[in-house]
Amino acid sequence: MHLFGKFIYILLAIWIGTGTAVSAASPDKVLHYVFMAAETGFDPAVAHDMYSSQVIRSVYETLYTYDYLARPVRLVPSTAESMPVVSDHGKTYTIRLKRGIYFSDDPVFRGTRRELTASDYIYSFKRLMDPGVRSTWGWLLEGKIVGLDELARQAEKTGRFDYGKPVRGLELIDRYTFRIHLTRPDYNLPHILAHYPTSAVAKEVVDKYSDGNGQIMANPVGTGPYRLTMWQRGSRMILDANPEYRGFVWDFKASDDPDDQRIVEEMQGKRMPQIGRIVIDVVPEDQSRWLAFQNREIDLFSLEGPLAPRALENGRLRAELVAKGIRLSRIVEPELTQYYFNMQDPVVGGLSKEKIALRRAIAMAHNVQEEIRVVWNGEAVPLEYPVPPGVSGHDAAYRNSIRYEPETANALLDTFGYRIGKDGWRRLPDGNPLVIVFSVRADSTGQQQLEMWKKTFDKLHIRMKGDKRLFPDLLKAEKQCRLMMRTSNWIADYPDGSNFMQLFYGPHIGQSNNGCVKIPLYDRLYEQSFGLPEGSRRDLLYHKMTRVLEVYSPARIGYARYRNMLLQPYVIGYKKHPVMHNEWMYIDIDNSKR
Structure with a gap:
């Protein structure tokens, strides 16, 4: 190699090794x-929807993430050193950060490069528990x-969360190292530390840009x-x-899947990210969308x-x-609808x-199979169990006691005075009118869902009123327990059954418990399951908890949809990940094929 070439090669290696940004985008x-x-x-x-999370995961970073190609999913370090x-x-979990990771440039940093430190994660974890922030993710910690x-x-008593007060369970060791001391073992903690609510946020950014609720919904500044x-x-x-991003070399291992092998051949050794701009339209x-x-x-x-x-056609791309x-990249979404x-x-709630x-x-009276066929064109699988396929704790052999039996349903209503x-x-048993208000998104799919549920309520001789709202308005209303009934999708935050069983846990009302369920027996069983590893x-x-749900019927278990991702010919390196939803940083575009 020529002497000058050696010098450039060594210089590049130093840049990469020290984490200094060398953008290939x-x-x-x-x-x-x-x-x-x-x-x-x-x-x-605060953000609690998949669409916002795709942006958040691209701007901010967690301590851990997932191997892009590994199935079943496998955790790997992100900002953590190991x-x-x-x-x-x-x-006790001891975590050490990589050095030389910087937040993207922002006026709040006054022209200096702001390095990520262990204190940023401690601060961010505290924000999840600050009553003033009204986080929807406090249940994680x-x-x-x-x-x-x-x-x-x-803080609830004083009206002020003291971020400067040390917490025994969040022990700062040095600038790049901290320890988390748990009250009891939690086998899902590494997955939680890979979930976007635990991303690192700089205190300076919150101090400058937060609204009256201490939230920074409009000014994301991260290290991603x-x-x-x-x-x-x-x-x-x-x-x-982000020109401050340190980048990484694409280096993932292929399985026996030919698609994986093709992806590795396309991408191996590239400096990432390659794509310089993401344009997202709603x-x-x-x-x-299809015409576009x-x-x-x-x-x-x-x-x-x-x-x-x-x-x-039959789950395969048309010729x-x-x-x-x-x-086509196709998976069964790890979700519960x-x-x-x-x-x-007052109409559908309560334990009487x-x-x-x-309920x-x-x-x-609701025909889940028919809804899958009519609304989703068969692109979903019915579920018997709250924990979906592809998630630890799923039981394919479990059979739910609630079946499609409209005649029995009518007899039940007759028996109890309706x-x-x-x-x-x-x-109603007291003689007042019975009307169910069913809320949906204000789009074509929401309209189809209303039509399906109108058929269900007609079978029962129950009046139904449709309520169409924009998606953000639906989310806001259900967190305040203001919707009577709705179809709700929960996609895995992390691939463990606890992420789904917690959806019906009473203390999670206002966060992830959208049906505002509080059943004492269920709560006691959930607390017994907390901290147990996957196993018998x-x-x-979980079986007992599911039977409790069937007895009290706060919800009807529905289905998990297929996720079908279509790629234009010039998009290379893409494979749908079950948990990550921001695969942009792992793929490339071949402009010569546009």
Whole structure:
């Protein structure tokens, strides 16, 4: 090698080794993406929808992440130097950060490079528990870290969260090292530390940009591969490659899957990220999204069930699309779609026998298979169990006691006093009118769901009123326990059954418990399961908890949808990940094929 060439090679190696940004992202490589519903904002501690989370995961970073190709999923370090050192019988985690990681440039840092430190993670964990922030993710750490709940309770009394007060469970060792001391072992903690609510947020950013609630939904500043450079609410977002990002070399191992092997051949050894700009448009209408993809105005496309016949036949890409070079990445989403009742609602809520009978009858009258066929064109699998396939704790052999039995459902309503009046509609046991308000997204899929549920309620002689709302408005209302009934999708935050069983845990009302369920027996069983590793002891408790849900019927277990991602021919290196939803930093665009 020529002497000058050796010098350049050594210099490059030093830059990479010290973490100094050496961006390989090209401004000429632009990925066009689409959301089918509006985002809500970009504060990791607050945002609670998949659309916002895709932006958050691109701007901010967690301590750990997932191997891009490994199936089943496998945790790997992100900002952490290595996987945590676990001691004290699983109650202490020692974590050391990589040096030389910097937040993206922002006026709040006054022209100096702001390095990521252990204190930033300690601060960010405290924010999840600050009552003033009203985080929807506090349940991730509640009751787990020594001293943190006490600090939160003190803040509730005084009206001020003391971020400067040391917490025994969050021990700062040095600038790059800290320890987490747990109240009891939590085998899911590493997965929680890979989930975006635990991303590192700089205190200076919160101090400058927070609104009256201490939230920074509009001003994300992180250490991740992209920066949010434009935001038109509910319309368009633009992410540009972060010049401060340290980058990484694409180096993942292929399985025996030919698609994996092709991806490795396309991507191995590239400096990432390669794509310089991500343009995200919000397009609620199915037909508009499909036409945009056909016209190559969208490069990477999530094909929802209503559009499936346009592109798929028996789960495979149609020949005419294959001929155009379009590719498909398809998985069963690790999700639970449930139909929940608001357990605080005066009509459908409560634990009295007649209220249980009403919910159970409605659950028995709904034909889940028909909804999958009509609304989703068969692009979903029915579930018997709250823990879906692909998630530890799933039981494929379990059979739910609630079946599709509309005649039995009507008899149940008759027995508990929901009489049919002269007008042909049932009334409440006290003689007042019975009307169910079913809430949906204000789009074509929501309309189809209303039509399906109207058929269900007609079978029961129950009046139904449809309630259409924009997606952010639905999320806000359900967190306040203001919706009577809704179809709700929960996609795995991390691949463990506890992430789904916690959806019905009473203390999580206002966070992840959208049906506002509080059943004492369920709560006791959930608390017994907490901290148990995957295995027969925990499975037994999960079975009991599921039977409790069937008896009290706060929700009807529904289905898990297929996730079909369509790629234009020039998008290379893409494979849908079950847990990560921001695969942009792992893929490339071949502009010569555009």
